Amino acid sequence: MVTETRLRNDIDEILPGVIADRRDFHQHPEMGFQEVRTSGIVAERLRALGVEDVRTGIAKTGVTGLIRGTAGGTGRTVLLRADMDALPIQEENAVDYRSQHEGVMHACGHDGHTAMLLGTARLLQERRDTFAGTVKVLFQPAEEGGGGAKVMIDEGVLEDPKVDAAFGIHVAQEVPVGTIELRAGPAMAASDSFTFVIQGKGGHGARPQATVDPIAVGAQIVVALQTIVSRELDPTHQGVVTVGAFRAGEAANVIPDTAELRGTVRSFTPENRQLLAERIEAIVRGVAAAMRAEVDFRYRFGYPPTVNDAAMTELVRGAVGAVVGAERVIDGPQHMGAEDFSYFLERVPGCFWFVGSKNEERGLVWGHHHPRFDIDEAALGIGIESVVATTLRYLSS
Ligand code: NI
Numbered sequence: 001m002v003t004e005t006r007l008r009n010d011i012d013e014i015l016p017g018v019i020a021d022r023r024d025f026h027q028h029p030e031m032g033f034q035e036v037r038t039s040g041i042v043a044e045r046l047r048a049l050g051v052e053d054v055r056t057g058i059a060k061t062g063v064t065g066l067i068r069g070t071a072g073g074t075g076r077t078v079l080l081r082a083d084m085d086a087l088p089i090q091e092e093n094a095v096d097y098r099s100q101h102e103g104v105m106h107a108c109g110h111d112g113h114t115a116m117l118l119g120t121a122r123l124l125q126e127r128r129d130t131f132a133g134t135v136k137v138l139f140q141p142a143e144e145g146g147g148g149a150k151v152m153i154d155e156g157v158l159e160d161p162k163v164d165a166a167f168g169i170h171v172a173q174e175v176p177v178g179t180i181e182l183r184a185g186p187a188m189a190a191s192d193s194f195t196f197v198i199q200g201k202g203g204h205g206a207r208p209q210a211t212v213d214p215i216a217v218g219a220q221i222v223v224a225l226q227t228i229v230s231r232e233l234d235p236t237h238q239g240v241v242t243v244g245a246f247r248a249g250e251a252a253n254v255i256p257d258t259a260e261l262r263g264t265v266r267s268f269t270p271e272n273r274q275l276l277a278e279r280i281e282a283i284v285r286g287v288a289a290a291m292r293a294e295v296d297f298r299y300r301f302g303y304p305p306t307v308n309d310a311a312m313t314e315l316v317r318g319a320v321g322a323v324v325g326a327e328r329v330i331d332g333p334q335h336m337g338a339e340d341f342s343y344f345l346e347r348v349p350g351c352f353w354f355v356g357s358k359n360e361e362r363g364l365v366w367g368h369h370h371p372r373f374d375i376d377e378a379a380l381g382i383g384i385e386s387v388v389a390t391t392l393r394y395l396s397s
Contacts, residue, residue: 007388010123015381019117020129022380023097025111029086029104031050032050037062038084038114042139045118051137059141059151067135068163069395078394079348080387081115081168081341083110083143083184090370092352107373109171111356114139117381123388130337133395134161140340147303149340158347165312166350167390168341169383173367175356177376180320180386181332182353184313188239188306189266190273191338192299197285198259205253214219214259215248217293221261224247224287228279237367239276240336264334268305276300306342309349314349315397319389324382351390355383 039061046054091105099105115297121137142148200214222243229239248259267273278336288295341352357375
């Protein structure tokens with residue numbers, strides 16, 4: 001209890017600095033793999049704190065550092081992760097810390113994640129004598145589509161020292177500030193995508209018999225694709241097949257040569273992921289062949305599902321319950337969005353949870369990736385406390 005009170009006091013003390021960091025990052029957003037300024041500040045800060053073995057330039061702009069407990073024994077190594085990248089969005093907020101970069105914005109909260117992990121590193125560094133084991137702090141580039149986590153893993157961040165568990169958080173605008181949401185098992189979806197070009201035969205819109213109409217073929221395919229989730233997936237499972245782009249033709253009286261379609265696919269298990277990929281390709285190829293068109297089909301497997309380890313989730317639940325009160329720790333729904341923290345959880349047990357950042361009274365209600373996205377910064381203190389409490393509990397368990 002004494003320790004918890006002291007932790008809260010220390011967080012109150014550093015919170016103004018954490019908020020200042022978050023606003024500084026917010027004003028200077030950088031896109032994936034281009035987080036040069038951000039990662040430079042991160043590395044400088046970690047070194048100033050006395051964090052050991054600060055490594056930079058991993059996956060271009062990634063940074064890691066080690067905080068070694070001195071409480072005796074060798075202990076385990078736990079990885080704590082923040083993402084640093086921004087989005088190609090023009091900010092519409094009128095705050096004095098608004099983005100200074102035209103068309104680029106921290107509209108997902110990764111500025112807050114970076115600032116929180118710096119605050120977390122500071123508190124853990126000051127508490128080295130209270131734990132055995134090692135904390136590896138990791139700041140990654142390019143969560144928004146670039147798969148920065150995967151590149152960092154490929155470059156060896158889970159070794160030297162070998163990582164035993166991984167934790168990560170995300171601010172959440174669907175959840176009121178003061179509430180924490182988490183879920184054991186598959187918590188966020190796998191995100192895969194497809195692109196295909198239907199090669200028909202163009203001609204006069206009044207002479208269809210001399211053509212192969214790629215628009216008619218594409219329309220049949222779009223409808224047929226919608227039967228995969230409704231007719232082939234186990235109805236107690238979840239999945240999405242969305243065709244988000246359909247480009248063909250210019251004129252009302254011309255049948256074009258080609259049509260290009262693109263879509264996204266979401267699922268939660270390796271089996272369903274495979275099923276959806278196979279059935280999409282079969283339907284696209286089958287319908288196109290039946291209608292005399294050729295097709296150039298490409299499928300891309302993106303981020304895997306984010307699967308929280310059951311025991312780790314229970315450990316987090318206990319730790320964060322002491323932070324916000326057990327009644328404010330809620331079982332979250334499964335999210336159809338994807339997260340590249342999933343690559344860490346494929347290799348080591350861990351948990352990724354959501355720290356509420358919405359505040360209706362203050363008008364901080366806009367969702368992630370919206371031009372008016374902004375968070376209640378009280379979430380930053382709660383986020384830090386939840387990660388520090390979880391880390392200390394894990395290393396002493
Ligand atoms: Ni995000």
